[in-house]
Amino acid sequence: MSGMLDGKTAVITGGASGIGRQIGRRYAEEGANLVVADLQNEPREGGTPLVEEAESMGVSATYVECDVTNTAQLQAAVDAADEFGGVDVMVNNAGIFRGKEFTAVEESEFDQMMDVNVKGVFFGAQAAAKKLLEDGREGSIIxxxxxxxxxxxxxxxxxxxxxxxxxxxxxxxASELGPEGIRVNAIHPGLIETEMTTEDVPIIGTEGGDQYKQSIPLGRWGEPADVADGALFLASDLSSYVNGESLVIDGGMTYA
Structure with missing residues (x-):
């Protein structure tokens, strides 16, 4: 590896499993220290926890229990990066995936989706931005x-x-924080093969899913590693002039 993130520290919400875990692996391979913020330390897909994997690569890592709907826990995750010199990269990855007919959606289901997927990202970004501004550092929020x-x-x-x-x-x-040297970008994955798309909302591995896959120009489902490579680009100096971008990683399915 080239050490693209040597000396940097990344906080990754939802970092114990799936896409977040693979992002953490990729960052660790490139020299980043990690704060793995998630509801549990054990990967949903099984295997060695990310913290142990990262430490075996020679970087420092810690796990922080974090429910992203709890702003105090988000702040604690960002503060945990101080152990390694402070946050440089914040990956607001934690999220949930649900499908239901519009007229059947209940208020509690709507609230849960917004709490995790929007509130969690909003206040995760806020916690990281406040810390970066306080420390007078540039950084990347993904x-x-x-x-x-x-x-x-x-x-x-x-x-x-x-x-x-x-x-x-x-x-x-991106507009508000860019003048302070804090870049903010979004990643838009397509259908990525994780527990979210095989168990939470079974699409991949079903007959209907197999038919849908045929419409993807690259002819395959996405893998967490595909998203992790994009996240590495946005965290590294290779993207030093990329701000306010929507990086689509979907094999071409969106515009096919």
Missing amino acids: NMSSVAGLTGSAQYTTYCASKGAVRLLSYSL
Whole structure:
């Protein structure tokens, strides 16, 4: 590896499993210290916890229990980066995925979607920005949106609304924080093979999903590593003039 993130510290919400875990691996490979902020330390997909993997790569890492709907816990996750010199990269990755007919959505379900997917990103970004400003440091904030936040989709109204909000929030923050040297960008993954798309809302591995895959120009489902490479770019100096961008990682499915 080239050490693209040597000396930097990244806080990753939802970092124990799925896409967040792979982002953490990629960052650790490139020399970043990690704060893994999640509801649990054990990966949903099984295997070695990210903190242990990262430490085996020679970087420092710590796990912080974090419910992103709790602003105090988000602040604690950002503060934990002080152990390694302070936050440089904030990845607001934690999120939930649900599908339901619009007329059947209950208020509690709407509130949960917005609390996790929007409030969690908003106040995660705020905690990181306040810390960076306090320390007089430049940094990168990466917010996980979705292709659903670009196009909308029947049966996924609350999810699409939440991810669309993340997209516009990211644009707004890029404008407000850019003059302070804090870049803010959004990633829009397509269908990525994780527990979220195989268990929470079973799409991948189903007959209907297999038919849908045929419409993806690259002819395959996305993998967490595909998203992690994009997140590495946005965290590194390679993207030093990239601010307010929506990075779509979907194999071409959105515009096919």
